[in-house]
Amino acid sequence: MSFFATAVRFLALPFTPANYRNDLRRTLLALGAVGALAMFLLLGATLLSILPKLTTLDVVTDYRPKIPLRIYTADGALLGEFGEERRDFTPIQEIPPVLKDALLAIEDARFYEHGGVDYRGVARAITAGLTGGMRQGASTITMQVARNFFLTQEKTLTRKLTEVLLSYRIESALSKDQILELYMNQIYLGQRTYGFSSAARTYFKKRLPELTLAEAAMLAGIPQNPVKHNPAVNPVRAKARQELVLKRMLHLEKITQAQFDEAIGQPLEIGRSLQFEAHADHVAELVRQELYAQYKEETYTQGFIVHTTLDKAEQNAAYDSVRRNVLAYDQRHGYRGPEGFVTLPTDADEREDVIDQTLARHPGSDNLIAAVVTEVSAKLVRAEPATGDTLEITGNGLRFAARALQPNARTDIRIRIGSVIRVSQDSKGRWAIAQMPEVDAAFVALNAEDGSYRALVGGFDFYRKQFNRVTSAWRQPGSIIKPFVYSAALEKGFSPATLMNDAPLSLPGGENGQPWEPGNDDGYDGPISLRRALARSKNVVAVRLLQAISPQYAQDYLQRFGFEAAKHPANLTMVLGSGSVTPLQMARAYAVFANGGFTVTPRLIEKITDARGNVLWEAPPPPVRQENQRAIDPRNAFIIDSMLREVASSGTGAAASQRLGRHDLAGKTGTTSDAVDGWFAGYSGNIVAVSWMGHDQPRSLGAREFGATLALPMWTDYMRQALSGKPPSERTPPRGVSYVDGDWYYDEFIGDAGVKALDVEVSPLDSVFDAIRKVFGD
Template sequence: MSLSSTIVKFLTLPLTTANYREQPRRTFLAAGVDAFLLGFLVISVMLLSVLPGLPPLDVVTDYQPKIPLRVYSADGALLAEFGEEHRDFVPIQDIPQVMKDALLAIEDSRFYEHGGVDYRGVARALVADLTGGFHQGASTITMQVARNFFLTREKTVLRKLTEALLAYRIESALSKDQILELYMNQIYLGQRTHGFASAARTYFNKRLPELTVAEAAMLAGIPQNPAKRNPAVNPVRAKARQMLVLKRMLQIGKISEAQYNEAVAQALKVNDRQLFAVHADYAAELVRQELYAQYKGDAYTRGFNVYTTLIAAEQNAAYNSLRSNVLAYDQRHGYRGAEDFIELPDDEDERDDAIDRILAKHPNSDNLIAAVVTEVSAKRIRAEPASGDTIEINGDGLRFAARALQTNARPDQRIRVGSVIRASRDGKGRWMIGQMPEVEAAFVALNAEDGSYRALVGGFDFARKQFNHVTSAWRQPGSSIKPFVYSAALEKGYSPATLVDDVPISLPGGENGQAWEPQNDDGYDGPISLRRALARSKNIVAVRLLRAISPQYGRDYLQRFGFDPAKHPANLTMTLGSGSVTPLQMAGAYAIFANGGYKVAPHLIQKVTDARGNVLRETPPPPVRQDEQRVIDSRNAFIMDSMLREVAHSGTGALAGARLGRPDVAGKTGTTSDAFDGWFAGYAGNVVAVAWMGFDQPKSLGGREFGATLALPIWIDYMRQALAGKPLSERTPPAGVSFVDGDWMYDEFNGEAGIKTLDITAPSVQPNDAIIQPLSGG
């Protein structure tokens, strides 16, 4: 074994008191010899082992902090962060003096005096080590920078020597302010947070300049042990450490006695709110996917800032509306029983461990808190959530699950000790029993003029299911497809006043060789105008109308609105919604009626900047509309708008007009066969929005459920926020339309042709009538 390897082996022994105490007592002379030899060995190790292996300093001289990808709303609300580290880089001149004073007071009060290694601190630490173990205190800020960037935290003499040498090199390469800047932006401070700017936001929801002396002292105490000293995890230890920082600041004159007393007395409120005040997980994931496709792993470290087109208040309104109405549907259809069950051990520690394990499988869903029942009777439930608090539910809070509390309840539904349940607070703070819904929903809102997203909610809970129903769920649209068939009919000479015979019809092509006999949900009216037929979502009229213009023409016409013809059959069931669409497609299609006939391209990202604020990409303002962007005649859009307003005020969507109290509200309900899907698509002003509800594995939503009961309430609750304070949208009749006998029509069809009754004496069967499955609308 070489001399250098022997020295290295000796000097890599852990620095513990035992290493010294196990040595036999020596004479004073022997101790002096040992000290000389130790010094010689140190110099040898430095020459033979440490210096050749010192890493280059470019990682600190050319510091590139790992700053996460951040996603913002159009009005500046932080929506999401993607990256392993939460970090904000702040130049040293922008870090407040109180934060620097607090940190240096406890970590390195002689930082601006020493040359990288504080020999006084080393001597203190050595004495402490010889008398009672290794203590923090020897490492300067510069040495900690060396350790954080280059070394492990292993406590050996060799590592400490390497740290000291690196500290000298760093001090020769950087100024004191540059070193402190590195440290205060790089240091880990718990909760996946790096740097004091991010810590201020994480723990106190503040910017650095807004911190009080007490808050700065609390943050300065974290680096010593981020796992145990951060106030979110251990407020007691964090408070004790904060007191040490404040005493040290007072001792070295960084704060006055009055400031000290005020800081000690200040009750700190550690941020217990979610880091992101706006619920936009599905939209943020779309952004992440797009940035990753372009930049790969760099997307998470280069500090990109993405500004979306979402409006924060509208996004939260959409999120809250979707969740509350999904839960309302779930309440209408009864309690299904506890989510899970566990036998609770008698031993208290084992019991707590068992509760923690099972609740880890049932994470909270926003305000739906998972808890394990510890006591239960017909009048009261006591349950323990993951926080360790006790939830007590009684009175009206038990009503939803009252049957499950009876002794004769079905075993798979009965709530007993060990059951995993859900609870949420009502408006008065009282606990109520609930459950995670099985049904899913989606909501999307666009600016009808330029296609920018205003709100997007892809499902009930992103943490439970990342599938984005807005962009990826292909579902049958039901009667929400009818307006596009009606729009096609206007181009064939029909008008809102055209009469169609609303009587039963029998056609070939049904299941098992039987006739296909589509039905209305509300009976039959005989001759009825197209305006009233659309308002009341008459299936028979829609079938007769498509027969008149031909399924092939109707299918081709759908392409104007962005629908994929391959997803829609070229037969009569198309008019009842037997094809497939996504909610996003529907929003883009209805935008054409809302904006006067122009197709828009939905877009989510408004601007992307780098960490320094340089604009990398920006969506330009929408250009002046050109004729090539027009996909339907302005006359067609005007007349269809008037018919869709009728739906929203006197038809199946009348709840929209009544609740919102605006004459410019327009839209259409949709319900598929056996209520597998519920839709509402509509608009007012320049806001177009679509709501959908259904099961991922399609099944009936219930015999008394329709688009008007399922999706329309979601749409209304969102629109109440989106339209607040906005002026009414008035439509000016375009050239080429006339108001004749109480309704609008194209001028070239003015006369008997324009108000003709669709030929109800025509044969019931036409050559191209081919039916593949029965559907119903509504």
């Protein structure tokens, strides 16, 4: 009898208990059979519609993950990374067993037993859900691979069936280890991090083999919900998830009770973002620009690895030196007041929201952290940073801002409740009030032999202003340009022993029809040798010397060092640094003196490889030097080197030798008019370095500031690291120079011309200058 007939009969019969029970049973059975048949037909139809649409497995069988561009120092320290996804590809053989055990324990304990879909696991998950037992997932690792690579997260029957079919196909195409390898490299783990290798670096600053059981368990707990179980964002929930992973490992006998107890009790230090081993943001950006010009968008996905010429220790020393000396300058010039102010609500939740929103507009800068003041007196300041912990500042930590804590302090500098201030923490954990500096700086160091970069710091904070002052800031050089004019003078027959008159000088061509009267910072000394004049940076002597050789000759000569003629107008102010240079140009120019007279081309990239280690490009070995690379006579380089050593031992740069305890340093200080720019350029051995400090919008750094107080300390702090363990460098005199009466001369100028130049009778004012002109001409 058909289902419909049974149903009709059942409804038509008069009600009796016997009739009701018999026909109800038959009707329910019929309903169940029809329902099952309908479900079977629906399932079959769905499968038939899915099968033709199943995608190919190329994306997993030929796995090409999106791996970011990574940039390293020459000695292997990571200094930059660019890409939407932070990811390392790690072969399954290199993933430690403790991490694999932790992951499989919580995600798919029967991974190596099932064929892609674990029906026993599904049953257990349903039972656990009904009985209130430990929650267990029903999706296998294979099913998650299918979903992550091919499907969306929508919860529909069609999507789930597609996932099952794809899982079986993946299992037939790949081995279990290959599937696990895909999963562990592809899965999202929070903080823009993909794959466990990258997650280990992001959260623990470790490589995978270095993970402890506790760390591995915490990472294994993230995949189920990368937001909820992210240890950087939700440490409490991440800890609970870690304990669940460890319990599963203990239950499956992957670890012992002792290991469980130890892992549960191990405190973990969690990082909030990827930490680089070298501070070199400006360098990383230079490399990114160069690769993007060649590879466009593939730059960020193909896993290019770039090895630069930088040295990790020297780069970090340069970065620390710039930061330390900029902050030291800032401290010398006083507290300028809070960065902002916000009215704090009385409601605790509203107050917290306001503080969070305010601090989001004041991002941190390394150890300079923004915080909102919640309590203030002359002896105590409490403030809340973005982390939410209340900081207490007392004692010496208040000294820098002491004036701003007085009741009668000026309104623009007074610290009050709601003020946004900067704080910094010392090595002993003590907090102090600080401030973001307004001044900026730049530092660059090259290998003087081959032009390779040793260190580069383009500014105090890359994220405050992404401007590379090393390569792009055109500034007046001040007195660091003088050695190049002195170098030009050597070719005209002058020597370090030539006497010039250091006396007031008045020349036409000043402003408003007035005479131009260049002066010295330390008065006048009368007759003085060129060696001592350079050591003490005598401006008047430099102007007289330039007038003797002519500005046009000097302008032409400067181009030998890589300077641009148009940036150095051919007039007498050129020798005082009225032109424009970049720190990189200046480093390249001083390298000529350091290496015996040859030009060098700065180079940053040593090698580029793809994600599999194949070399895409490698810098050729430095060629044997040819004479066509020579910028100046080796005798010229040797003599100027001796004069620059004098500057660093007894002249304006003497603090360098005193601080480093070395006598093989050569260099020159530079301070522009009104102390707008402070410079030091110099070298030792094959390391040449240039430091600069100034405001991006030029203005005075202060009447008592000079290159020796601003830039020289940066240079010496870096050189302390760069020269550590290196023996003193000595220069061998080249052929064609002679040491006569205490100084060096070109051999051809020791004769009549040289003697006449030395024997000029010195008389007041310009008589010496006029006499020299008679000997050498205009």
